[in-house]
Amino acid sequence: MAETGGAEAGVGASAPSRTDQPTGVWYPRWYWPSFTAPGLIWLAVFFILPFYVVLSVAFGTVDPLFRNPLPVYEPWWWSFATFSTTLQKFSTGDHIYLDPLIRTLIYVVAASVICLVIGYAVAYYTARHAGRRRGLILILLVAPFWISYLMRIYAWQSLLQPDGYINDFLGIFGKAPVEWLAGKPVTVVMGLVYGYIPFMILPLFGNLDRINKSLLEAGRDLGASPWQTFRRVTLPLSKPAILAGLVIVSLPMFGDYYTNDLLGSQTTSMFGNLIDNAVGNAGQGPEAGSLVLILMVIVMVPMLYYLRATRRAAEGMT
Amino acid sequence: MGGWLRNPWRKPRFLEAITWGYLLWSIVPVAIAVVFSFNAGRSRSTWQGFSLRWWSTDPFDSIWHDPTLRTAMFQTFKLSLTTVLFAVPLGTLFAIGIDRWRGRPAAFSNFAMLFSFVVPEIILGVSLFLLVANLLSNLIHLGTVAQVLGLVTFQLSYPFIIVRARLLSIGPEYEEAAMDLGAAPNQALRRVLLPLLWPAILASVALVFADTVDDFVIVRYLSGQAPTEPLSVKIYSAARASPTPAVNAAATVMLVSTFLVITLGWVLYRRFSREESGADVGNFVQL
Numbered sequence A: 001m002a003e004t005g006g007a008e009a010g011v012g013a014s015a016p017s018r019t020d021q022p023t024g025v026w027y028p029r030w031y032w033p034s035f036t037a038p039g040l041i042w043l044a045v046f047f048i049l050p051f052y053v054v055l056s057v058a059f060g061t062v063d064p065l066f067r068n069p070l071p072v073y074e075p076w077w078w079s080f081a082t083f084s085t086t087l088q089k090f091s092t093g094d095h096i097y098l099d100p101l102i103r104t105l106i107y108v109v110a111a112s113v114i115c116l117v118i119g120y121a122v123a124y125y126t127a128r129h130a131g132r133r134r135g136l137i138l139i140l141l142v143a144p145f146w147i148s149y150l151m152r153i154y155a156w157q158s159l160l161q162p163d164g165y166i167n168d169f170l171g172i173f174g175k176a177p178v179e180w181l182a183g184k185p186v187t188v189v190m191g192l193v194y195g196y197i198p199f200m201i202l203p204l205f206g207n208l209d210r211i212n213k214s215l216l217e218a219g220r221d222l223g224a225s226p227w228q229t230f231r232r233v234t235l236p237l238s239k240p241a242i243l244a245g246l247v248i249v250s251l252p253m254f255g256d257y258y259t260n261d262l263l264g265s266q267t268t269s270m271f272g273n274l275i276d277n278a279v280g281n282a283g284q285g286p287e288a289g290s291l292v293l294i295l296m297v298i299v300m301v302p303m304l305y306y307l308r309a310t311r312r313a314a315e316g317m318t
Numbered sequence B: 001m002g003g004w005l006r007n008p009w010r011k012p013r014f015l016e017a018i019t020w021g022y023l024l025w026s027i028v029p030v031a032i033a034v035v036f037s038f039n040a041g042r043s044r045s046t047w048q049g050f051s052l053r054w055w056s057t058d059p060f061d062s063i064w065h066d067p068t069l070r071t072a073m074f075q076t077f078k079l080s081l082t083t084v085l086f087a088v089p090l091g092t093l094f095a096i097g098i099d100r101w102r103g104r105p106a107a108f109s110n111f112a113m114l115f116s117f118v119v120p121e122i123i124l125g126v127s128l129f130l131l132v133a134n135l136l137s138n139l140i141h142l143g144t145v146a147q148v149l150g151l152v153t154f155q156l157s158y159p160f161i162i163v164r165a166r167l168l169s170i171g172p173e174y175e176e177a178a179m180d181l182g183a184a185p186n187q188a189l190r191r192v193l194l195p196l197l198w199p200a201i202l203a204s205v206a207l208v209f210a211d212t213v214d215d216f217v218i219v220r221y222l223s224g225q226a227p228t229e230p231l232s233v234k235i236y237s238a239a240r241a242s243p244t245p246a247v248n249a250a251a252t253v254m255l256v257s258t259f260l261v262i263t264l265g266w267v268l269y270r271r272f273s274r275e276e277s278g279a280d281v282g283n284f285v286q287l
Helices: A006-014 A031-058 A081-091 A099-126 A133-146 A149-159 A165-172 A185-210 A213-221 A224-236 A239-254 A259-262 A271-280 A283-318 B013-036 B054-057 B067-100 B106-119 B123-134 B143-156 B157-170 B174-179 B185-214 B219-220 B232-241 B244-274 B281-286
Strands: none
Touching: A031 A283, A031 B067, A031 B106, A031 B123, A081 A099, A081 A283, A099 A133, A099 A185, A099 A239, A099 A271, A099 B013, A133 A185, A133 A224, A133 B013, A133 B244, A149 A259, A149 B185, A149 B232, A149 B244, A185 A224, A185 A239, A185 B013, A213 A224, A213 A259, A213 B106, A224 A239, A239 A283, A239 B123, A239 B244, A259 A271, A259 B232, A271 A283, A271 B123, A283 B106, B013 B054, B013 B244, B054 B244, B067 B106, B067 B143, B067 B157, B067 B185, B067 B232, B067 B244, B106 B157, B123 B143, B123 B219, B143 B157, B143 B185, B174 B185, B185 B232, B185 B244, B219 B232, B232 B244
């Protein structure tokens, strides 16, 4: 590759496809794409193709005898019967799917807001006031990432048992034991908060840490009180991180089913539970596919927003 | 103008209390769960004395003697090691390629990879399950192979993001200098870029390993027979039924192995980026 002469480099330099580096080193056109190719092929087969299979299953049929899904791969044979039936379960009749959907929206919004309030306070303290203990606090903040989500929720499941420590603690104040795990929304919402709040804290910390101290000092010099400085300097500067954090935290919550499985009951089921139940049941393959499609549509806007925001941030760095 | 003069440099006791309160709330429940793996009785919520029965002494229910838990432990590590083996090289190469490749297909590839990072896991899990169960049912069966395929797909974006960030901060100057001094592009890559990337690659290995040990959404959908279920799935099934402290012990095994790998990765990361400034916890954390 490097032996090719200068004439080739000249031709390469004038070609519109930009095959040469700015310094004039000549790479063949396939050089860098060949690095990307293995990963791209992998993504194509195991990430993009499965979505097409989901469409084919959702718009396919079910074997009448064995009740396994029969996917239909040709778009012109797609049948939207199951999909519209699934949609109707949200709106007509006794809309059995509508309650989980609304519940999910409420839980996700509530949990995200709580994550933001607590997370912002913790991130702010760590970024600005932690001093010598910052390294230790950071390690403790990152630790939950390395502890299995399952273990953390399981730990709470143990504490919230009728004979668990939470009820023991309440017993000190004379309160009767509470059935925390019998389908209480507050349990599920706090479980979601507990599970996902680390995802909120680290981006907020990264943003607050990078705020130029001289801006804050300028605010003080111009007569702003600490609260005013926070409201008019820090808060606006951290707005991108707040929005990004809310999205990072809420996206997995939309597909969460295991938190409710371990901490809640049928009465607090979420959208993820609908999908999980449909996948397990024979004859409900197309329905599971339809629900996955609906979930994709619901999360599409926050996902695209997040991708655009990170791309802008990355471009700002280069 | 009312207002009472408050010292703007006073210690923020309120925020400090919230922060340490949060840290306790975050860590203590897990610590309690670990301690309960040494419970003498069957309860995971009432302490009944100290015992090693769930770890090794109970001939039937301890994780050492229970064959299903032993198999699950080996399956967990088998999946993690295999996933790291595939995901880190693929992701690293992808990052190097995307960093230098320009144009529309590159932007699309970048987008596809980041898309796989933000998509909720249940969507990926169900899609892969439908793929293996229907389209590829003659080639791949549900089981270890399918689990590895799913895990690699899910983890691919982590090495990509980490290595890409590192590449952005390295810049092209070192390779260009090497090639000015006469190295071929391959040599420049191998002898200049790769050593510079090494800390990021190590960090990816640690992260992918830890994440795979803990993963259960994708793995559960792609599991075949019972022996292919790793510890995470076994813990999930047990937690929904009637768990004994053996579950706590199994979870502690996962926890300890993850921490060992992360610590090892952190130590090696420090060693390899010793010469550079800013190789502190903050850097490692923000990767």
